[in-house]
Amino acid sequence: MLKSIDPATGRELAMFPEADESAVEAALERGWAARHGWREAGVGMRAVLMRSVAGVLRADKARYAALLTSEMGKPIVVVEAEAEVEKCAWTAGWIAENAERLLADEPVESTATESYIRFQPLGVILAVMPWNFPFWQAFRAGLPALSAGNVMLLKHSSNVPQAAIAIEEVFREAGVPEGVFQTLLIGSARVEGLIADHRVAGVTLTGSEKAGMTVAEAAGKALKKTVLELGGSDPFVVLADADLDMAATVACRARNQNNGQSCIAAKRFIVEESVADQFEARFAGAVAALKVGNPMDRQNQVGPLARADLVDELERQVRESIRLGARPLVGGNRIHGDGYYYEPTVLANVRPGMPAYDEETFGPVAAVIRVKDADDALRVANDTDFGLGSNIWTSDVERGKKLAEKVEA
Known part of the structure; x- marks a missing residue:
């Protein structure tokens, strides 16, 4: 079971069963099935939906901020929990405005008739995210990945399950198609198995050095791309x-x-x-x-x-x-x-x-x-x-x- 606990009081807020193997398999299949349609939707349509994500976040900012405060303890004040939600909304809007420019083909001089660099999505991306900025860490991974045409599976930290569920709900309410962004309520022990799955094309993690080494090792064995952000001092x-x-x-x-x-x-x-x-x-x-x-x-x-x-x-x-x-x-x-x-x-x-x-x-x-x-x-x-x-x-x-x-x- 994954427990949501209010760190201000130590009181249990909610409890969620960990997804079983059949639920994880179903999520993988939905993501795998959604990847082609999402890729073919084009940058313009994806930008429309990113603007919608920004709208959903701003429309319910107070509720989301209160959720972050109650589940991981960040102050509710404007410069903390509320700012985190606004930062996610601002980023969604910025990506919507700039994705087409950033993803445009880049001409390259060569002796060929035509040469260029093209940015293409990988497919299903696994995001393993931490609890300290429950919304921001997930959205900063998800927004650019989705805008580029990838689909995402979010394995959030086990102590913020309510935030993890809310993030998927934001994308769904914004009109993002089924299977494009999904939350998996699972423990860390199951991450390596997901990385090894043939349907997962890459993985990104923000977390500790130990977690980063584990993910990098698993991705290396499977020859899959990784993006890691680890600790700092x-x-x-x-x-x-x-x-x-x-x-x-x-x-x-x-x-x-x-x-x-x-x-x-x-x-x-x-x-x-x-x-x-x-x-x-x-x-x-x-x-x-x-x-x-x-x-x-x-x-x-x-x-x-x-x-x-x-x-x-x-x-x-x-x-x-x-x-x-x-x-x-x-x-x-x-x-x-x-x-x-x-x-x-x-x-x-x-x-x-x-x-x-x-x-x-x-x-x-x-x-x-x-x-x-x-x-x-x-x-x-x-x-x-x-x-x-x-x-x-x-x-x-x-x-x-x-x-x-x-x-x-």
């Missing part, structure tokens, strides 16, 4: 000439958005020694002022983590980092009581060998790392196995651009 570099007030304000928002559960969030705050005291004081003050509580309350800025085990893991990382010498400027503890809460935390004196330095912390925990100068900052920024994004704070734009080119993100 982004550097947020603050140089001595930076606007410290602005940097600290943005750092607080960047680390605690979505309750700190974003793979591309800033996590390592690398600060030149000469301004570290000032930055730490401003940063810790901003984090201490955050209001934590039920994400349905619009006064609160940080809600719970999505699952109980995520709090356990974050607590382990922080405790071990403190044992090894890290110093909590604010926070540093689990919040006991109903729900899965952890205090927004800033750790100073973070060094290599600590979980806060070496690992991705998936929650409201920031690691401040002091460095001697810009070259040292660059060394620390690149001292990680993670990628995704980065940013550099300086009043010298040209210097910042040159440094940014050397960040291996």
Whole structure:
């Protein structure tokens, strides 16, 4: 059974049976049967339906936002849950406006009578998506894939089954034909079997490194295309000439958005020694002022983590980092009581060998790392196995651009 649990209270919201083999087989057959008709529908007709998807999302934005908040805990406020739904709608509209241009044949000079590059759909795409942005992760995979003429099977994270069902309903209500976008309520153990199925042409995953390796291995064995986006531990570099007030304000928002559960969030705050005291004081003050509580309350800025085990893991990382010498400027503890809460935390004196330095912390925990100068900052920024994004704070734009080119993100 797949359970939907409100992380703000720990209360079970709903329970869904996992799809059996006959249901999965039927979905594969529907997708396989739908692929030719969807491909032949053409870019223009698919664009019409993408606009319809945007309309469906906007018409019921409040309900979808409330679903995201209740099922995974993101704050209901305009810049969080509501923004996620709007971002999906905006993307659907943008793709509708630009798909024909992006998918047009590209002429190529050659000695042949005519040469060109043509973009053609693969067929049935399996999308294995995470819980942290339940709508956005699925729509950002599904919208371009469908617009290009593919059909999609969504295997969403097992703790957001209501969101997974709602996403399929959005496409259906928008008029997308049967079989073009389907949700499979199944566990992770069955993903490899789907990848091996001859009807699945490719797979995309957003998730952990471990999940990415498993999917990549299965796809490699079957010689199928993959698109993977995995974890991140982004550097947020603050140089001595930076606007410290602005940097600290943005750092607080960047680390605690979505309750700190974003793979591309800033996590390592690398600060030149000469301004570290000032930055730490401003940063810790901003984090201490955050209001934590039920994400349905619009006064609160940080809600719970999505699952109980995520709090356990974050607590382990922080405790071990403190044992090894890290110093909590604010926070540093689990919040006991109903729900899965952890205090927004800033750790100073973070060094290599600590979980806060070496690992991705998936929650409201920031690691401040002091460095001697810009070259040292660059060394620390690149001292990680993670990628995704980065940013550099300086009043010298040209210097910042040159440094940014050397960040291996």
